Amino acid sequence: MEATKGFDIMNDISMPERRERPVDPMPKSPGPSEEGGGPKRPETGSPDKDNLLKRMRKVDPKQAERYRQRTGQ
Amino acid sequence: MRLFGIETEYGITRDDFGEVDSVVESMELVRAHLTASFERRWDYAGEDPHEDARGFRVSGLAQDKEEDEFAKVDAHRPFSFHEMKSDLVLPNGARFYNDHTHPEYSTPECRSLKDLLAHDRAGERIVQRAADRRNKRLGGAHVQLYKNNTDFHGHSYGCHDNYLVPRSIPFAKLVAGLLPFLVSRQVIAGAGKVGIEAQESGCVPGAFQLSQRADFMETELSVDTMHNRPIVNTRDEPHADRNKYRRLHLIIGDANMCEYATALKAGTTQLVLDLIERGAAPTLELEQPVAAVKQVSRDADLKATVRQTNGRTLSGLEIQEQYYAAAQRTLAGSHAESDWILREWGDTLRLLTQDRMPLIGKLDWVTKLWLLETFVREEQIGWDDPWLASLDLEYHNMNTERGLFLGLEAEGKAWRMTTDADVEQALSAGPQDTRGGLRGLCVRRFPDQIKSMQWERIQFAGGLVSKTLEMGDLFDPEDVKNCAAIFETALSPAEAVATWKQRKDLTS
Numbered sequence: 303m304e305a306t307k308g309f310d311i312m313n314d315i316s317m318p319e320r321r322e323r324p325v326d327p328m329p330k331s332p333g334p335s336e337e338g339g340g341p342k343r344p345e346t347g348s349p350d351k352d353n354l355l356k357r358m359r360k361v362d363p364k365q366a367e368r369y370r371q372r373t374g375q
Numbered sequence: 376m377r378l379f380g381i382e383t384e385y386g387i388t389r390d391d392f393g394e395v396d397s398v399v400e401s402m403e404l405v406r407a408h409l410t411a412s413f414e415r416r417w418d419y420a421g422e423d424p425h426e427d428a429r430g431f432r433v434s435g436l437a438q439d440k441e442e443d444e445f446a447k448v449d450a451h452r453p454f455s456f457h458e459m460k461s462d463l464v465l466p467n468g469a470r471f472y473n474d475h476t477h478p479e480y481s482t483p484e485c486r487s488l489k490d491l492l493a494h495d496r497a498g499e500r501i502v503q504r505a506a507d508r509r510n511k512r513l514g515g516a517h518v519q520l521y522k523n524n525t526d527f528h529g530h531s532y533g534c535h536d537n538y539l540v541p542r543s544i545p546f547a548k549l550v551a552g553l554l555p556f557l558v559s560r561q562v563i564a565g566a567g568k569v570g571i572e573a574q575e576s577g578c579v580p581g582a583f584q585l586s587q588r589a590d591f592m593e594t595e596l597s598v599d600t601m602h603n604r605p606i607v608n609t610r611d612e613p614h615a616d617r618n619k620y621r622r623l624h625l626i627i628g629d630a631n632m633c634e635y636a637t638a639l640k641a642g643t644t645q646l647v648l649d650l651i652e653r654g655a656a657p658t659l660e661l662e663q664p665v666a667a668v669k670q671v672s673r674d675a676d677l678k679a680t681v682r683q684t685n686g687r688t689l690s691g692l693e694i695q696e697q698y699y700a701a702a703q704r705t706l707a708g709s710h711a712e713s714d715w716i717l718r719e720w721g722d723t724l725r726l727l728t729q730d731r732m733p734l735i736g737k738l739d740w741v742t743k744l745w746l747l748e749t750f751v752r753e754e755q756i757g758w759d760d761p762w763l764a765s766l767d768l769e770y771h772n773m774n775t776e777r778g779l780f781l782g783l784e785a786e787g788k789a790w791r792m793t794t795d796a797d798v799e800q801a802l803s804a805g806p807q808d809t810r811g812g813l814r815g816l817c818v819r820r821f822p823d824q825i826k827s828m829q830w831e832r833i834q835f836a837g838g839l840v841s842k843t844l845e846m847g848d849l850f851d852p853e854d855v856k857n858c859a860a861i862f863e864t865a866l867s868p869a870e871a872v873a874t875w876k877q878r879k880d881l882t883s
Contacts, residue, residue: 351749357782358750358766366527366764372397372476373441373575374384374532375600375626 376645376712378484378539378809378850381495381637383630384477384532385502385773386521391513397476398449398459404478404518405461405471407509408501417462417472418827418834426611427598428546428621438601445475464828468805468815469494471501477532478502478520483811484539484830486852488638488712490806493793495637497801503773516774522630523771524587525568527764529576531591533600534630535608536641538623539615539850544652549623550596550607552651555659556644557606557627558667559694561586562677563723564640566629567740569747569758569767571673574602581759582673583747585740587629589672595664600626606664614830616847623648627668632771632780634792635737639723642716646702649713655705657697660684675744677727696724736789739780743770746779808852813859817844821868835868842872 387404389395406413425433436442449459462472468483480498485491499522506518525531540549565585570578572590584590588604597605606627613622625644631637650656660683661667667681671691680688689697699720706713726734734741747763756762772778775785783789804819805812810831817825817833826836835842849855858875865871 351753353786354746354779354782355750355753357777357779358746358769359754360777361762361765361769361779363760363762363765366768367761369386369388369526369768370528371386371526371530371532373438373530373601374474374477375535 376486376488376710377648378486379491379641379645380482380484380537380811381491381498381641382479382481382533382535382537383495383498383522384474384479384534386523386526386532386771387476387478388519388521389513389517390519391515391517398445398452398473400518401473401476401478402454402459402461404502404505404509404520405463405473407505407512408463408471413458413461413463415457415462416464416825416828417457417460417470418829418832421612421614421829421831423612424598424600424610428609428611429596430546433598436601437597437599437603441601464814464818465501466815466819467494467497467801467803468809468811468813468818469498469501471498478505483805483815484809485806485811486808487806488642488716489793489797490801490809491641492634492637493797493801494805496634496793496798499773500798500802503775506773516776519777520773521768521771522632522773523566523768524629525572525590527570527572527578527768529572529574529578531574531588531604533588533626534628536625536628536644538625538644538648539613540621540623540648541652542613542617542619542621546609546621549648549651551660552647552656553607553623554595554664555657555661555694556647556698557625558661558664558681559671559691559698560627560640560643561589561629561668561672561740562691562695562727563643563720563738564628564631564636565589565672565738565740566631566636566771567743567767569763574604578764580761580764583675583744583758584672585675586668586672588627589668592627592665592668606668614847615850619848629739630771631739633737633739633742633789635719635790636739638792639716639720639738642712643698643702643720646706646713646716646720647698649706649709650698650701653705655701657701659689659694659697675740692724692727699724736783739770742780742783742789743767746770746783807859808855810846810849810855813844813846813849813855813862816859816862817868820862824868835872838869842869844868844872844875 389400460472470481482494502520506520509518510516566587568584568587570580571582572578591604593603594605596607596609597603598609608624608626610624613620662682662684670679670681677692680690682688731741735745770779775781805815824835826834831847833844861874862871
């Protein structure tokens with residue numbers, strides 16, 4: 303492992319020197335949904351409302367009113 | 376698949392100040408990523424937003440006046456232009472910078488949906504980690520980031536999807552094939568929004584619509600991106616050999632939280648580009664595409680119809696079905712990833728006409744609508760309650776403790792199409808089969824010897840001999856891998872550039 307100037311390799315994106323055998327980070331698969339790195343189906347068709355409602359109730363009702371951004375692209 | 380990538384501008388807030396300088400906050404956020412001082416690397420020579428794909432050059436953009444005003448204010452800040460931009464090229468080949476007042480993350484160029492999704496998620500993690508560091512320095516969770524496209528007060532910021540296409544396809548043909556598709560793409564890729572707004576105007580609460588960006592579409596074609604926003608952006612900035620390629624730069628799309636929606640957005644667009652290239656796109660011509668974008672967006676029942684120039688009407692869903700049918704006829708069996716997209720596209724359109732529940736956690740607008748409907752019912756509030764816009768905003772919060780979508784995902788209720796290992800890999804390296812991976816490799820191997828970088832070129836410093844890696848036509852995956860193998864083992868960039876040049880001369 304070699305530090306790269308300007309980036310924190312301990313906490314963020316690490317940058318190993320890839321002198322060793324090249325690895326294929328994305329094994330070939332027929333599509334993103336197939337096994338071997340594909341999606342995980344939700345366990346149920348109906349999300350648990352209680353935890354989400356708890357999180358939603360914590361949202362300040364005035365938050366969007368205060369939210370201001372400059373026009374971007 | 377053709378090369379593609381996504382640029383995302385994030386909304387940013389800081390809650391411990393009354394008056395926040397958004398330029399400084401965005402700059403500080405990007406720089407929180409660094410552990411050393413900022414070094415100017417990005418080369419802006421390849422950027423010219425005035426070239427128009429219709430074959431001319433515009434003398435000015437609609438935003439120029441506003442930009443000039445910003446520049447006057449910026450001149451009084453104690454930072455240079457480059458310091459304010461803080462343009463970083465990351466070890467995974469991505470670009471992370473301050474796009475004036477928004478932290479922007481551009482994925483490296485990808486060739487597969489799986490890579491695109493992993494790099495989009497890697498971008499989310501990188502910006503949030505920067506926010507975490509910034510907050511640590513500030514002593515509290517004051518800075519929040521939002522992967523959305525509106526401030527609910529008439530200010531929009533973008534999530535652009537880009538595709539490399541052969542210049543041999545006439546631009547007019549691209550436009551004709553794309554317009555109806557893009558008008559209706561929000562049916563599967565909209566992020567959902569509470570209320571109706573317009574450029575520089577307030578928000579009318581109450582309505583739920585499919586898309587965040589639809590309200591901001593003002594014309595069919597334009598080179599502009601900040602005002603007079605077009606369904607098809609005509610900016611001719613290929614970031615590649617302009618004799619051979621164009622970069623289709625789409626600014627109509629919403630920033631998606633659902634990986635599945637991102638996959639469908641980019642995947643179906645890839646297929647439609649294939650159809651156009653083969654002359655097999657549906658021949659649809661809408662009478663008023665700009666109005667149609669809004670009509671489709673503002674009907675979550677998907678019943679609204681838009682008129683074609685032949686007088687017939689179609690719903691957004693029916694337009695999508697026509698494109699899907701053409702793609703199924705023409706492209707089925709051509710590529711494994713195309714087949715995956717076709718299957719999921721077809722299933723999604725079918726579910727949208729039947730039971731939408733299985734699309735929760737897959738499509739953003741369906742997921743958000745479900746959350747809001749649940750909340751309205753539980754709290755017994757009306758659809759004009761301002762709380763709903765706040766919940767809409769919070770759906771897009773990148774803070775894992777607060778974000779509504781991230782909360783849903785943490786419970787395993789949203790489709791993950793990437794694994795954590797995929798995202799970790801995307802944090803540290805770019806795709807191995809694109810120049811994005813090569814760019815990242817150069818950042819990792821020769822960080823001190825890079826003089827400047829941009830999408831199609833890396834210039835190395837030192838010596839009298841020119842040491843520039845040209846990537847404007849470096850798209851063949853085998854070529855990329857051969858070039859990367861040289862840069863992996865060379866003792867210096869000069870040696871790598873010379874060896875690669877020799878290799879090319881031998882094979883050309």
